[in-house]
Amino acid sequence: QQQVKQSPQSLIVQKGGISIINCAYENTAFDYFPWYQQFPGKGPALLIAIRPDVSEKKEGRFTISFNKSAKQFSLHIMDSQPGDSATYFCAASSGGYQKVTFGTGTKLQVIP
């Protein structure tokens, strides 16, 4: 019940295209849903996050869509760029940052 399921495992997108990564969760106690971006040799870095009281959050080219009833959320990267090539993790937590549960990660490659 603590799992966060993430798909796809890997994704190749043309430059300028839309990258979409999907996640699903079971634990209804989760109240915070961050997305992390990880480049090789680096730690995860917070990209964007959403709380379940809103259905969408947009920051620049990155948008989170959240469906509370379906217990699903997704990351959309508009106008994908080669510099976006990284591993993306969805995550969830409750009651603050005490314990963040990560998804299995999506390796995104944006090709020119």
Add this chain to the structure above:
Amino acid sequence: EPEVTQTPSHQVTQMGQEVILRCVPISNHLYFYWYRQILGQKVEFLVSFYNNEISEKSEIFDDQFSVERPDGSNFTLKIRSTKLEDSAMYFCASSPGLGTNEKLFFGSGTQLSVL
């Protein structure tokens, strides 16, 4: 932007040996964490630490693991008797406070290889 610093970046040890992984959290942060990532797998929570004591730990964090803040700047993870399955990237993280408005900052990690 301030960074969480971890040393060493790579650590190789023999099975059964003790290893200490070191971290310098961001200076004004109050909450400290260790996470690990086995190659190709997801990032997993190990432990959180606040006010000089463990506030939460996962089932992974058994008696072989311990954490310490020996002085005002360092935060360490000790594995007493390493096993092959402890081989992973270990990430230290810190946050200024607790709550969903507080950003979690990760270090670049220590790659631990147990032979």
